[in-house]
Structure formats: C-alpha cells, structure tokens
Amino acid sequence: MNSYAFLVEKYADDKTYGFEPQNAIKVGGAAESEGPTNERRFLNALAGPNGEELDYHRLGSCCPQPSKNSSFGQAxxxxxxxxxxxxxxxxxxxxxxxxxxxxxxxxGFKARNFPN
Known part of the structure; x- marks a missing residue:
C-alpha cells in the first residue's frame, strides 16, 4: 500500500464480489477517518480487463448492511x-x-501495474 493505492493481488472467485450489496468490498478505515481514502486506494489499485486505466465516480450511499463497526449497527x-x-x-x-x-x-478487472 502507498498513499495512492492498495496492493491487491488476489482475484475473487465469486462473481458477486463487489457487484452485490450483500458482498460489498470491505476496505475499512471509517473508525480512523480513513474510509473515503481507503475506497479511493482500492479503486486506484484496479485496471480494466486488458490493463486499461479506470475512471470512477461515487454515485452515493445506499444499501444498509449489518455491521458491528458502525455506531448504528448498520453500515x-x-x-x-x-x-x-x-x-x-x-x-x-x-x-x-x-x-x-x-x-x-x-x-472483470485486473490489478493495476505500478512502476517500481
């Protein structure tokens, strides 16, 4: 990990990983006020299926899920x-x-290659 992107090397076998609210990508960080930064670090670690650079934008919040780490019991x-x-x-x-x-x-995604 760096301040720009996480190092993510494992590929998901489950086709719903990240694409269904019940199988959301858990980046953590909210307790340390790093949640939005961790989201961007994760997204910056991804590339398209042939290594294309990704663009992304946040569509908003949705889909409450049970969580012991949220003061409301739902994330x-x-x-x-x-x-x-x-x-x-x-x-x-x-x-x-x-x-x-x-x-x-x-x-459908690949790990983004970063220069050494």
Missing part, C-alpha cells in the same frame, strides 16, 4: 460507477468502509 455502502476506454457499460460496485477483510480484485 451504509458507497456505490461507485467504474468505466474504462473501450467499455460498453458502466460497471457499478459497492464498497463498505466500516468493515475490513482481505481485499480482492473483482471479476
């Missing part, structure tokens, strides 16, 4: 639109900044 997810040059569709993923787990690359 509101952030919904992001992702697109890259040559893509026909905008892809939407769900990110949970209240809970954390080992991050994986969702189906």
């Amino acid at each position: 509101m997810l952030d919904k992001y639109a992702l697109y890259y040059e040559g893509s026909n569709d905008t892809l939407v993923i769900y990110i949970n900044m209240y809970d954390s787990e080992k991050l994986m690359i969702p189906k």
Whole structure:
C-alpha cells in the first residue's frame, strides 16, 4: 500500500464480489477517518480487463448492511460507477468502509501495474 493505492493481488472467485450489496468490498478505515481514502486506494489499485486505466465516480450511499463497526449497527455502502476506454457499460460496485477483510480484485478487472 502507498498513499495512492492498495496492493491487491488476489482475484475473487465469486462473481458477486463487489457487484452485490450483500458482498460489498470491505476496505475499512471509517473508525480512523480513513474510509473515503481507503475506497479511493482500492479503486486506484484496479485496471480494466486488458490493463486499461479506470475512471470512477461515487454515485452515493445506499444499501444498509449489518455491521458491528458502525455506531448504528448498520453500515451504509458507497456505490461507485467504474468505466474504462473501450467499455460498453458502466460497471457499478459497492464498497463498505466500516468493515475490513482481505481485499480482492473483482471479476472483470485486473490489478493495476505500478512502476517500481
């Protein structure tokens, strides 16, 4: 990890990972006021299926999910639109900044290559 992007090397086997609210990507960081930064660090670690640079924007919050790490007992997810040059569709993923787990690359994406 650096201040720009997480190092994510494992690929998800589950096609719903990140694409369904019940299987949101858990980047954590809300307790340390790093939640939005962690979301961007995760998104910056991704590339399109052929290594294309991704563009993304936040669509808003949605889809409350149970969470012991939220003072309300539920985590509101952030919904992001992702697109890259040559893509026909905008892809939407769900990110949970209240809970954390080992991050994986969702189906249809690759790990972004960073120069050494």
